[in-house]
Amino acid sequence: MKKKLSLTKKIFLAMFLGAVFGILVQRIGSDFIKDTIILNGFVKVLSNIFLSSIKMMVVPLVFVSLTCGAASADNIRKLGRVGVKTFIFYISTTCIAITIGVILSLTIKPGIGLDMSHLLVTEPTISQNNSFIDVLVNIIPTNPIASLVNGDMLQIIFFSILLGIAISLVGKKAEIVKNAFESLNEVIMKIVQIVMSFAPIGVFALMTNTFATMGFNAMIPLIKYMFVILFSLLIHSVFVYGGMFKLFTRLSIKPFLKKFIKPASIVFSTASSNAALPVTLETVNEMGVDNSISSFTIPLGCTINMDGTAIMQGVAAIFISQVYNVDLGLPAILTIILTATLASIGTAGVPGVGMVMLSMVLQSVGLPIEGIGLILGIDRILDMCRSTVNTMGDCICTIIISKSENSFDTSKYYSSEVNTDILADDILKTTDC
Ligand code: ASP
Numbered sequence: 001m002k003k004k005l006s007l008t009k010k011i012f013l014a015m016f017l018g019a020v021f022g023i024l025v026q027r028i029g030s031d032f033i034k035d036t037i038i039l040n041g042f043v044k045v046l047s048n049i050f051l052s053s054i055k056m057m058v059v060p061l062v063f064v065s066l067t068c069g070a071a072s073a074d075n076i077r078k079l080g081r082v083g084v085k086t087f088i089f090y091i092s093t094t095c096i097a098i099t100i101g102v103i104l105s106l107t108i109k110p111g112i113g114l115d116m117s118h119l120l121v122t123e124p125t126i127s128q129n130n131s132f133i134d135v136l137v138n139i140i141p142t143n144p145i146a147s148l149v150n151g152d153m154l155q156i157i158f159f160s161i162l163l164g165i166a167i168s169l170v171g172k173k174a175e176i177v178k179n180a181f182e183s184l185n186e187v188i189m190k191i192v193q194i195v196m197s198f199a200p201i202g203v204f205a206l207m208t209n210t211f212a213t214m215g216f217n218a219m220i221p222l223i224k225y226m227f228v229i230l231f232s233l234l235i236h237s238v239f240v241y242g243g244m245f246k247l248f249t250r251l252s253i254k255p256f257l258k259k260f261i262k263p264a265s266i267v268f269s270t271a272s273s274n275a276a277l278p279v280t281l282e283t284v285n286e287m288g289v290d291n292s293i294s295s296f297t298i299p300l301g302c303t304i305n306m307d308g309t310a311i312m313q314g315v316a317a318i319f320i321s322q323v324y325n326v327d328l329g330l331p332a333i334l335t336i337i338l339t340a341t342l343a344s345i346g347t348a349g350v351p352g353v354g355m356v357m358l359s360m361v362l363q364s365v366g367l368p369i370e371g372i373g374l375i376l377g378i379d380r381i382l383d384m385c386r387s388t389v390n391t392m393g394d395c396i397c398t399i400i401i402s403k404s405e406n407s408f409d410t411s412k413y414y415s416s417e418v419n420t421d422i423l424a425d426d427i428l429k430t431t432d433c
Contacts (some may be wrong), residue, residue, distance in 0.1 A: 007197065008271065009352070011380045013208055014185050014200035018377060039212055043205045044246025050202025051373055053195045058359045059151055060188050062149050063160050066346040068185045070164020071178050083402060086297050089397045090305040091341070096240055096341045097307035101232040101314035102333060109321025110224035110315075114217065116335045154335075155365040189348055196352045199380075200393070207377040222378055226313050229382050232311045248400045255413055259287055260395060264388050271383040273302050274346045274349035275285045280391055281377050291405035292396050302349045302395030308393075309354035309385025312342035313361050320362060320371030332365045341365040347388065355379050 005013070010192050028034040061390045139158045141147040147155035167181070210218045247254060263283050266276040273280075277298065283296045317336045321328045328336075343357040355376060402408040 006246065007199070008269070008380060008384075010200040011203055014204040015377050015380070018204040018207025019211045021204075022208040022375070023215065023238060024278055025208060025212040026215050033305070034212070039209060041211075042150070043208050046201055046205035047209055047373060050195075050198060050205065050376075052372070053198070054356050054371055054372065054376075055359060055369060057188070057195065057356050058302075058363070059148055059156065060323050061157055061192065061356055062153065062343075062346055062360050063148065064181060064188055066157060066160035066187050066342065066350060067164040067167070067181050069345050070161045071167040071181065072164075072300065072303060082293060082296065084298060085401055086397060086402070088401065090301065090315060090393075093236075093240060093244075093393060093397070094305065094307050094310045094341050094344055097236050098233070098314040098337050098344075101229070101311040102296070102318055102337060104232050104235075104278060105228050105315045105318035105322075106333075108228050109320040110228050110324055111221055114221040114323050115216065115325060116323050116371075117325040131278065137345070151363060153339065153360045157339070157346075157360075160346075160407050161342075173386060184237050185348075189350060191348065192348075192353060192356065199352065203377045205382075206373045210374060210377065218374075220252060221319075222375070225315065225375060226382060227345060228255055228319075229312055229315050230385060231316060233308055233385055236307060237389055237392060243397050246399065246402060249403045251403075251410070251413060256287065259283055260392065262277030263391055263395070265385045267391045268384050271380060272353040273306075273387050276391060277302050277349075280395065282396050284402075287395075288409035288412035289398055289402040290409075291403075293402045293405060293407055297398040297401060298394055300378045301397060302391075304345045305388065305393050305397070306344040306347050306349070306386075306390045309347050309357075310340050311389075312354055312382060313340040313343055313358050316358055316371075316375055317361050317365070319375070320367050323371060324368055326367060328365070336361060346359075349387070350415065351383055351387075352379070354383065354386065 025034055025038050033390060112235075120285065131251070139154045141152065141155035141159055144155070144159040145293055146152075156420075167178050202376070244252060245251070260283065263276045267273050280302075281294055281298045285291055312334060317340065318328070318333075320326075340363045342352070343360050346360075347354045347357045355372060358372060362369050362371065364414040399408070
């Protein structure tokens with residue numbers, strides 16, 4: 001029987017073929033074949049269809065997933081102190097993560113050297129006069145339906161969070177609304193999955209377009225962009241997670257790293273923190289965390305704690321502003337930090353959703369969404385890495401909270417058993433999704 005290629009492999013293949021085809025197209029002498037038939041013909045059609053399908057998802061995804069996320073505040077309340085501590089940990093590490101990404105991209109400037117501003121049909125309008133205070137005041141929609149229709153991201157975010165909190169405050173009587181939103185969330189995730197299954201075609205067209213128009217010039221900025229993200233992920237993991245772990249638990253990090261390989265290998269190969277949820281839960285329990293804590297912190301983390309994704313969104317927004325020669329003022333940068341924090345909360349732990357939510361960050365400051373086309377082609381590799389960091393954040397937080405609540409078994413943590421049979425089985429089961 002012929003083995004079907006996994007989506008990850010198909011995307012990698014499409015990336016490579018698109019880049020090679022793009023370079024070949026660049027060398028075609030005839031403008032008619034090159035521009036009319038290929039670039040403005042089928043390549044444009046395919047990439048625009050893919051980008052439009054992604055844009056199509058933004059408003060429903062943000063609205064529904066943020067409402068669901070905020071509605072889970074109910075659990076936070078029920079869990080009292082543990083809930084509040086977890087929430088503070090998740091939000092503060094996310095803000096630190098984006099700040100690292102934004103500072104590094106403003107310093108390394110990965111997008112300088114690639115000028116795509118001439119390709120824009122309309123000039124992006126970043127409001128430089130608005131102070132951060134104005135941005136905050138304008139967040140409140142006078143008509144939430146109009147905000148949804150106009151795709152006004154900050155207002156949609158505000159309204160969704162308020163709606164979610166209200167659902168959780170009303171409690172039992174609003175159960176039906178909560179369930180409706182949860183099932184709507186499932187449906188929207190299904191649509192995202194369907195759209196992502198066409199990613200290889202979209203990635204092929206986008207890579208062809210980038211390499212045919214920019215040639216090898218596109219390579220250096222894209223490599224720099226990847227480097228800034230990977231470097232930020234590394235700094236965040238080593239210094240922020242590593243530092244907090246040492247400071248709050250006083251444990252050695254080695255046993256953690258050894259046992260973390262199990263969920264990490266699943267998250268990495270599937271680019272989905274949700275896919276590894278059961279294994280992550282099992283692993284932190286094996287590390288000595290009490291189930292009463294992990295059964296709350298791990299699923300909540302998979303829903304709202306996405307530091308790796310937040311890093312990508314911050315770096316991508318700055319990269320796109322540099323590529324399109326858009327001058328971002330301080331209010332716009334602060335808005336990016338704010339919206340990327342919220343976008344990462346609203347990002348589901350499945351492949352590619354972080355990219356869809358990036359449109360919300362771009363739209364909130366007026367950056368061109370077309371910029372996504374440039375980085376989408378190489379996103380899978382980064383998705384694999386950032387998803388692993390997302391899961392690492394959930395595990396680190398869980399251990400810190402568990403230790404602080406005295407529900408942690410230190411002898412279990414230092415025991416060296418790792419169930420490698422389960423590991424092999426889990427990887428085999430999940431890598432083909
Ligand atoms: N794939 C990521 C995760 O599962 C989410 C994203 O950034 O797309 O954690």
